[in-house]
Amino acid sequence: MNACRRLPVPHTPVWFMRQAGRSLPEYREARGAVPMLEACAIPDLIVEITMQPLRRYAVDAAIFFSDIVVPLKAIGVDLDIKPGVGPVIADPIRDAAAVGRLRPLWPDDVPYVTEAVSSLNAELGDIPLIGFAGGPFTLASYLIEGGPSKNHERTKAMMYGEPELWARLLDRLADIAITYLKVQVEAGARAVQLFDSWVGGVAPADYRRSVLPHSEKIFAALEPYGVPRIHFGVGTGELLGLMGEAGADVVGVDWRVPLDEAVRRVDAGKALQGNLDPAILLAPWEVAAERAREVLAQGRTAEGHVFNLGHGVLPSTDPGVLARLADLVHEESAVHAEAP
Numbered sequence: 001m002n003a004c005r006r007l008p009v010p011h012t013p014v015w016f017m018r019q020a021g022r023s024l025p026e027y028r029e030a031r032g033a034v035p036m037l038e039a040c041a042i043p044d045l046i047v048e049i050t051m052q053p054l055r056r057y058a059v060d061a062a063i064f065f066s067d068i069v070v071p072l073k074a075i076g077v078d079l080d081i082k083p084g085v086g087p088v089i090a091d092p093i094r095d096a097a098a099v100g101r102l103r104p105l106w107p108d109d110v111p112y113v114t115e116a117v118s119s120l121n122a123e124l125g126d127i128p129l130i131g132f133a134g135g136p137f138t139l140a141s142y143l144i145e146g147g148p149s150k151n152h153e154r155t156k157a158m159m160y161g162e163p164e165l166w167a168r169l170l171d172r173l174a175d176i177a178i179t180y181l182k183v184q185v186e187a188g189a190r191a192v193q194l195f196d197s198w199v200g201g202v203a204p205a206d207y208r209r210s211v212l213p214h215s216e217k218i219f220a221a222l223e224p225y226g227v228p229r230i231h232f233g234v235g236t237g238e239l240l241g242l243m244g245e246a247g248a249d250v251v252g253v254d255w256r257v258p259l260d261e262a263v264r265r266v267d268a269g270k271a272l273q274g275n276l277d278p279a280i281l282l283a284p285w286e287v288a289a290e291r292a293r294e295v296l297a298q299g300r301t302a303e304g305h306v307f308n309l310g311h312g313v314l315p316s317t318d319p320g321v322l323a324r325l326a327d328l329v330h331e332e333s334a335v336h337a338e339a340p
């Protein structure tokens, strides 16, 4: 929490995107045959899966176990998460009538979120829980394409060709994200992350015109709660400044841009989060450790640094390596914190 607020810290804090999930055998066991979206609606299971990585790693935060499409499912969008694929939408949104059918999310639509966050908050004690929501571009892309997409072509066709319809869709998605985040914060989440994972395919001028106003609305709505707001996307090197401008306190950086360069791209008054390449954890430990030290050194140029991977933990990652990484981050950064 202090690092997010650019205050002094005894060591660099660390957590890992996707720290819960398929890299953990106990996750696979707990999930069993329960489909992903069903699991996301069972409070006991949410609590158990959220806690699992904290039993293994000395991480400084928990991230709520859910998915960015859970609020869409909760308002009645016919969708599924297909293993190895991702979210798949039965009737993609392609016209004004379909956008009109996207109703608002009400807190009562997700009682299991309120229940799970409250239990987690009690169980976690001093360790903060990070709540999250999907960013407007990323959710729009799943809804318009009907599933994961490489080029986001129909999405961009709407963004460029039907700007009014696009703005209406993104405004509705922003309102859904606001409610989903407020539910989590009001139940006890102490920070929030907006995952606009796939917005990196958008040029800065288009981001400013067609996406930023909607993300800005989300961050502004969270402002009164005073919780740190983290903003992350993949391949967003050219957008880092704008993603900060949208109203984030912490800008998440993927592995493509070194953190000292990210510092130059983001306005003063922001902390950074990132950014070890998750794939490096599949290389020998000493190779990964050396790069983690580099990330720490580059992170020291930021006003605040939360160590993380540059994207989610890969399912083939050895949990033992993540445990060593969390310890390394603490030990090596504590040495620097003590230095005169």
Ligand SMILES: Cc1c2[nH]c(c1CCC(=O)O)Cc1[nH]c(c(CCC(=O)O)c1C)Cc1[nH]c(c(CCC(=O)O)c1C)Cc1[nH]c(c(C)c1CCC(=O)O)C2
Residues within 6 Å of the ligand: 016, 017, 018, 019, 020, 021, 022, 031, 036, 063, 064, 065, 066, 067, 068, 069, 081, 082, 083, 084, 085, 086, 087, 132, 138, 195, 197, 312
């Ligand atoms: C794009 C996106 C999605 N979901 C999410 C994003 C943004 C983050 C990112 O960029 O990765 C967010 C998300 N999804 C999940 C979390 C849990 C918290 C965490 O530990 O980080 C978070 C923060 C659980 C999950 N969400 C999903 C899993 C895997 C489900 C399983 O066990 O099969 C988990 C643990 C499913 C999912 N859901 C989605 C994808 C692409 C997938 C993977 C599909 C696959 O490869 O099987 C959409």
